[in-house]
Protein backbone atom coordinates (compact mmCIF):
# COMPACT_ATOMS: atom_id res chain seq x y z
CA UNK A 1 0.00 0.00 0.00
CA UNK A 2 1.22 3.52 -0.76
CA UNK A 3 0.08 6.84 0.71
CA UNK A 4 -2.50 8.63 -1.44
CA UNK A 5 -4.60 11.81 -1.32
CA UNK A 6 -7.77 11.92 -3.41
CA UNK A 7 -11.01 13.89 -3.43
CA UNK A 8 -14.55 14.03 -4.81
CA UNK A 9 -16.94 16.95 -5.18
CA UNK A 10 -20.45 17.89 -4.06
CA UNK A 11 -23.60 18.09 -6.16
CA UNK A 12 -27.04 19.62 -6.20
CA UNK A 13 -30.17 18.40 -7.90
CA UNK A 14 -31.66 21.17 -10.04
CA UNK A 15 -34.92 19.31 -10.58
CA UNK A 16 -36.34 15.79 -10.52
CA UNK A 17 -35.51 14.57 -6.99
CA UNK A 18 -37.88 11.87 -5.76
CA UNK A 19 -39.37 11.47 -9.24
CA UNK A 20 -36.01 10.01 -10.28
CA UNK A 21 -36.60 7.07 -7.91
CA UNK A 22 -39.60 6.21 -10.14
CA UNK A 23 -37.58 6.35 -13.36
CA UNK A 24 -38.50 9.93 -14.23
CA UNK A 25 -35.63 12.16 -15.41
CA UNK A 26 -33.64 14.48 -13.16
CA UNK A 27 -31.03 17.17 -13.76
CA UNK A 28 -28.15 17.61 -11.36
CA UNK A 29 -25.04 19.80 -11.26
CA UNK A 30 -21.57 19.11 -9.89
CA UNK A 31 -20.28 21.67 -7.37
CA UNK A 32 -16.63 21.20 -8.11
CA UNK A 33 -15.23 23.64 -5.56
CA UNK A 34 -16.97 22.01 -2.58
CA UNK A 35 -15.09 18.77 -1.86
CA UNK A 36 -14.46 15.75 0.36
CA UNK A 37 -10.83 14.61 0.77
CA UNK A 38 -9.49 11.17 1.67
CA UNK A 39 -5.91 10.45 2.72
CA UNK A 40 -5.02 6.77 2.97
CA UNK A 41 -1.72 5.66 4.53
CA UNK A 42 -0.15 2.31 5.30
CA UNK A 43 0.36 1.50 8.98
CA UNK A 44 1.60 -1.53 10.93
CA UNK A 45 -1.44 -2.23 13.09
CA UNK A 46 -5.12 -1.33 13.22
CA UNK A 47 -7.70 -0.20 10.69
CA UNK A 48 -8.06 3.41 11.73
CA UNK A 49 -10.56 6.03 10.54
CA UNK A 50 -10.32 9.74 11.37
CA UNK A 51 -13.40 11.75 10.40
CA UNK A 52 -15.91 14.33 11.58
CA UNK A 53 -18.44 11.58 12.40
CA UNK A 54 -16.11 8.97 13.90
CA UNK A 55 -12.54 8.48 15.11
CA UNK A 56 -11.31 4.99 15.85
CA UNK A 57 -11.15 1.43 14.59
CA UNK A 58 -13.22 0.24 11.62
CA UNK A 59 -14.80 -2.54 13.72
CA UNK A 60 -16.12 0.01 16.22
CA UNK A 61 -17.80 2.43 13.81
CA UNK A 62 -21.18 3.85 14.85
CA UNK A 63 -24.36 3.09 12.90
CA UNK A 64 -23.98 6.15 10.67
CA UNK A 65 -20.81 4.70 9.23
CA UNK A 66 -22.12 1.20 8.53
CA UNK A 67 -22.16 1.92 4.82
CA UNK A 68 -18.51 3.00 4.90
CA UNK A 69 -17.59 -0.11 6.92
CA UNK A 70 -19.22 -2.36 4.35
CA UNK A 71 -17.54 -0.45 1.52
CA UNK A 72 -14.05 -0.70 3.06
CA UNK A 73 -14.52 -4.38 3.86
CA UNK A 74 -15.44 -5.03 0.21
CA UNK A 75 -12.49 -2.97 -1.04
CA UNK A 76 -9.99 -4.75 1.22
CA UNK A 77 -11.33 -8.18 0.25
CA UNK A 78 -11.12 -7.21 -3.42
CA UNK A 79 -7.74 -5.50 -3.43
CA UNK A 80 -5.78 -7.07 -0.53
CA UNK A 81 -6.87 -9.02 2.57
CA UNK A 82 -9.71 -8.15 4.91
CA UNK A 83 -7.33 -7.53 7.86
CA UNK A 84 -4.87 -5.22 6.05
CA UNK A 85 -3.94 -2.36 8.41
CA UNK A 86 -4.61 1.17 7.17
CA UNK A 87 -5.00 4.74 8.36
CA UNK A 88 -7.77 6.70 6.60
CA UNK A 89 -8.50 10.40 7.16
CA UNK A 90 -11.65 11.96 5.71
CA UNK A 91 -12.13 15.72 5.75
CA UNK A 92 -14.93 17.54 3.99
CA UNK A 93 -16.25 20.95 2.97
CA UNK A 94 -19.61 19.33 2.14
CA UNK A 95 -22.09 19.60 5.01
CA UNK A 96 -23.38 16.19 6.07
CA UNK A 97 -26.92 15.12 5.09
CA UNK A 98 -27.96 18.36 3.42
CA UNK A 99 -28.72 17.02 -0.05
CA UNK A 100 -25.30 18.06 -1.36
CA UNK A 101 -23.99 14.56 -1.96
CA UNK A 102 -21.75 14.26 1.08
CA UNK A 103 -22.19 10.51 1.55
CA UNK A 104 -21.69 9.79 -2.16
CA UNK A 105 -18.57 11.99 -2.26
CA UNK A 106 -17.18 10.12 0.76
CA UNK A 107 -17.89 6.74 -0.85
CA UNK A 108 -16.26 7.85 -4.12
CA UNK A 109 -13.20 9.29 -2.37
CA UNK A 110 -12.73 6.11 -0.29
CA UNK A 111 -13.08 3.87 -3.34
CA UNK A 112 -10.58 5.96 -5.32
CA UNK A 113 -8.19 6.04 -2.35
CA UNK A 114 -8.09 2.25 -1.91
CA UNK A 115 -7.65 1.55 -5.63
CA UNK A 116 -4.88 4.17 -5.86
CA UNK A 117 -3.16 2.97 -2.69
CA UNK A 118 -3.00 -0.57 -4.08
CA UNK A 119 -2.08 0.81 -7.53
CA UNK A 120 -5.03 -0.83 -9.24
CA UNK A 121 -6.77 0.60 -12.31
CA UNK A 122 -10.32 1.84 -11.58
CA UNK A 123 -12.74 2.37 -14.45
CA UNK A 124 -15.78 4.61 -14.06
CA UNK A 125 -18.35 1.81 -14.03
CA UNK A 126 -16.52 -0.02 -11.24
CA UNK A 127 -16.11 3.23 -9.29
CA UNK A 128 -19.86 4.02 -9.41
CA UNK A 129 -20.91 0.43 -8.66
CA UNK A 130 -18.49 0.20 -5.73
CA UNK A 131 -19.49 3.56 -4.22
CA UNK A 132 -23.11 2.37 -4.47
CA UNK A 133 -22.35 -0.31 -1.83
CA UNK A 134 -22.37 2.26 0.96
CA UNK A 135 -25.01 4.48 -0.67
CA UNK A 136 -27.47 1.53 -0.59
CA UNK A 137 -26.95 1.20 3.15
CA UNK A 138 -27.17 4.97 3.79
CA UNK A 139 -30.11 5.72 1.49
CA UNK A 140 -32.01 2.44 1.15
CA UNK A 141 -32.72 2.38 -2.56
CA UNK A 142 -30.73 5.19 -4.15
CA UNK A 143 -31.35 6.12 -7.76
CA UNK A 144 -27.59 6.49 -8.33
CA UNK A 145 -27.97 10.17 -9.19
CA UNK A 146 -25.81 11.38 -6.27
CA UNK A 147 -22.87 9.14 -7.06
CA UNK A 148 -23.05 9.88 -10.78
CA UNK A 149 -23.09 13.67 -10.26
CA UNK A 150 -20.41 13.63 -7.57
CA UNK A 151 -18.24 11.89 -10.14
CA UNK A 152 -19.15 14.08 -13.13
CA UNK A 153 -17.35 17.15 -14.45
CA UNK A 154 -20.57 18.29 -16.20
CA UNK A 155 -24.22 18.79 -15.32
CA UNK A 156 -26.11 15.60 -16.06
CA UNK A 157 -29.47 14.45 -17.32
CA UNK A 158 -30.23 11.20 -15.57
CA UNK A 159 -32.81 8.43 -15.71
CA UNK A 160 -32.27 5.56 -13.29
CA UNK A 161 -30.63 2.57 -14.98
CA UNK A 162 -31.34 4.10 -18.40
CA UNK A 163 -29.64 7.36 -19.19
CA UNK A 164 -26.70 9.36 -17.90
CA UNK A 165 -25.65 12.09 -20.28
CA UNK A 166 -23.78 15.37 -19.89
CA UNK A 167 -25.97 18.42 -20.36
CA UNK A 168 -24.61 21.57 -21.97
CA UNK A 169 -25.92 24.65 -20.18
CA UNK A 170 -26.47 27.68 -22.37
CA UNK A 171 -27.99 29.88 -19.72
CA UNK A 172 -26.76 33.03 -18.01
CA UNK A 173 -27.92 32.76 -14.47
CA UNK A 174 -26.90 32.00 -10.92
CA UNK A 175 -28.13 29.56 -8.35
CA UNK A 176 -28.01 30.36 -4.67
CA UNK A 177 -27.77 27.25 -2.52
CA UNK A 178 -28.83 27.76 1.10
CA UNK A 179 -28.52 25.33 3.97
CA UNK A 180 -31.31 25.21 6.57
CA UNK A 181 -28.72 23.82 8.98
CA UNK A 182 -31.11 20.94 9.65
CA UNK A 183 -30.04 17.49 8.55
CA UNK A 184 -32.14 16.24 5.68
CA UNK A 185 -33.94 12.92 5.97
CA UNK A 186 -33.56 11.39 2.54
CA UNK A 187 -34.30 7.81 3.60
CA UNK A 188 -37.46 8.81 5.51
CA UNK A 189 -38.59 11.17 2.75
CA UNK A 190 -38.12 8.48 0.09
CA UNK A 191 -40.19 6.01 2.14
CA UNK A 192 -42.87 8.65 2.77
CA UNK A 193 -43.28 9.06 -1.00
CA UNK A 194 -43.33 5.27 -1.36
CA UNK A 195 -46.10 5.11 1.23
CA UNK A 196 -48.08 7.80 -0.61
CA UNK A 197 -47.62 5.74 -3.75
CA UNK A 198 -49.24 2.75 -1.98
CA UNK A 199 -52.03 4.77 -0.37
CA UNK A 200 -52.94 7.03 -3.30
CA UNK A 201 -51.34 5.49 -6.36
CA UNK A 202 -53.16 7.52 -9.01
CA UNK A 203 -52.66 10.96 -7.46
CA UNK A 204 -49.05 10.24 -6.49
CA UNK A 205 -48.22 8.89 -9.91
CA UNK A 206 -49.62 12.05 -11.45
CA UNK A 207 -47.37 14.20 -9.27
CA UNK A 208 -44.30 12.12 -10.09
CA UNK A 209 -45.08 12.19 -13.82
CA UNK A 210 -45.60 15.97 -13.66
CA UNK A 211 -42.18 16.35 -12.02
CA UNK A 212 -40.68 14.34 -14.87
CA UNK A 213 -42.37 16.66 -17.40
CA UNK A 214 -41.05 19.70 -15.57
CA UNK A 215 -37.53 18.25 -15.77
CA UNK A 216 -37.86 17.82 -19.52
CA UNK A 217 -39.24 21.36 -19.82
CA UNK A 218 -36.23 22.56 -17.82
CA UNK A 219 -33.86 20.95 -20.36
CA UNK A 220 -35.25 23.23 -23.07
CA UNK A 221 -34.90 26.35 -20.90
CA UNK A 222 -31.27 25.46 -20.14
CA UNK A 223 -30.51 25.08 -23.83
CA UNK A 224 -32.30 28.31 -24.86
CA UNK A 225 -31.25 30.71 -22.08
CA UNK A 226 -34.83 31.00 -20.78
CA UNK A 227 -34.16 32.05 -17.23
CA UNK A 228 -37.65 33.25 -16.24
CA UNK A 229 -39.22 30.04 -17.56
CA UNK A 230 -36.72 27.95 -15.61
CA UNK A 231 -37.62 29.90 -12.46
CA UNK A 232 -41.32 29.23 -13.02
CA UNK A 233 -40.59 25.52 -13.48
CA UNK A 234 -38.64 25.44 -10.21
CA UNK A 235 -41.59 27.03 -8.40
CA UNK A 236 -43.97 24.46 -9.84
CA UNK A 237 -41.63 21.65 -8.77
CA UNK A 238 -41.58 23.03 -5.21
CA UNK A 239 -45.40 22.97 -5.08
CA UNK A 240 -45.36 19.29 -6.09
CA UNK A 241 -42.55 18.41 -3.66
CA UNK A 242 -44.63 19.95 -0.87
CA UNK A 243 -47.61 17.84 -1.94
CA UNK A 244 -45.34 14.81 -1.77
CA UNK A 245 -44.68 15.84 1.89
CA UNK A 246 -40.91 16.20 1.47
CA UNK A 247 -40.54 19.92 2.19
CA UNK A 248 -40.34 21.29 5.74
CA UNK A 249 -41.16 24.56 7.56
CA UNK A 250 -37.49 25.62 7.45
CA UNK A 251 -37.26 24.93 3.72
CA UNK A 252 -40.59 26.69 3.07
CA UNK A 253 -39.37 29.69 5.05
CA UNK A 254 -36.16 30.00 3.00
CA UNK A 255 -38.10 29.50 -0.25
CA UNK A 256 -40.49 32.35 0.73
CA UNK A 257 -37.57 34.56 1.79
CA UNK A 258 -35.78 34.08 -1.54
CA UNK A 259 -38.96 34.77 -3.50
CA UNK A 260 -39.53 37.98 -1.51
CA UNK A 261 -35.93 38.96 -2.27
CA UNK A 262 -36.71 38.72 -5.99
CA UNK A 263 -35.64 35.19 -6.94
CA UNK A 264 -37.00 33.89 -10.24
CA UNK A 265 -37.68 30.49 -8.75
CA UNK A 266 -36.90 28.51 -5.59
CA UNK A 267 -37.23 24.92 -4.44
CA UNK A 268 -35.76 22.38 -2.08
CA UNK A 269 -32.92 20.28 -3.44
CA UNK A 270 -32.21 16.63 -2.64
CA UNK A 271 -34.21 14.41 -0.33
CA UNK A 272 -35.79 17.30 1.60
CA UNK A 273 -37.32 17.50 5.10
CA UNK A 274 -34.27 19.59 5.95
CA UNK A 275 -31.05 20.09 4.06
CA UNK A 276 -30.75 22.73 1.34
CA UNK A 277 -32.87 24.81 -1.00
CA UNK A 278 -31.88 26.49 -4.27
CA UNK A 279 -32.92 29.78 -5.85
CA UNK A 280 -32.46 31.14 -9.35
CA UNK A 281 -31.52 34.67 -10.33
CA UNK A 282 -30.02 36.57 -13.25
CA UNK A 283 -26.92 38.39 -12.00
CA UNK A 284 -24.14 37.87 -9.46
CA UNK A 285 -25.29 41.04 -7.73
CA UNK A 286 -28.86 39.76 -7.31
CA UNK A 287 -27.45 36.43 -6.17
CA UNK A 288 -25.47 38.22 -3.43
CA UNK A 289 -28.58 40.13 -2.30
CA UNK A 290 -30.68 36.96 -2.14
CA UNK A 291 -27.89 35.07 -0.33
CA UNK A 292 -27.70 37.91 2.23
CA UNK A 293 -31.46 37.82 2.81
CA UNK A 294 -31.34 34.05 3.21
CA UNK A 295 -28.49 34.32 5.74
CA UNK A 296 -30.43 36.96 7.69
CA UNK A 297 -33.47 34.69 7.71
CA UNK A 298 -31.94 31.55 9.11
CA UNK A 299 -29.75 30.00 6.40
CA UNK A 300 -26.67 28.53 8.07
CA UNK A 301 -24.52 28.71 4.94
CA UNK A 302 -25.00 29.88 1.35
CA UNK A 303 -23.14 29.27 -1.90
CA UNK A 304 -23.46 31.04 -5.25
CA UNK A 305 -23.14 28.83 -8.32
CA UNK A 306 -22.91 30.21 -11.90
CA UNK A 307 -25.04 28.08 -14.19
CA UNK A 308 -22.91 28.32 -17.35
CA UNK A 309 -20.61 25.34 -17.83
CA UNK A 310 -17.03 26.33 -17.04
Ligand code: PMV
Nearest residue numbers: 017018099142143186270271
Ligand atom coordinates in the same frame (compact mmCIF):
# COMPACT_ATOMS: atom_id res chain seq x y z
O1 PMV B 1 -30.74 13.96 -0.37
P1 PMV B 1 -29.89 13.58 -1.53
O2 PMV B 1 -29.04 14.66 -2.07
O3 PMV B 1 -29.13 12.30 -1.31
O4 PMV B 1 -30.86 13.32 -2.77
C1 PMV B 1 -31.77 12.28 -2.79
C2 PMV B 1 -32.48 12.32 -4.10
C3 PMV B 1 -33.69 11.41 -4.14
O5 PMV B 1 -34.23 11.53 -5.45
C4 PMV B 1 -34.74 11.87 -3.14
C5 PMV B 1 -33.35 9.96 -3.83
C6 PMV B 1 -32.50 9.30 -4.89
O6 PMV B 1 -31.98 8.22 -4.58
O7 PMV B 1 -32.38 9.81 -6.02
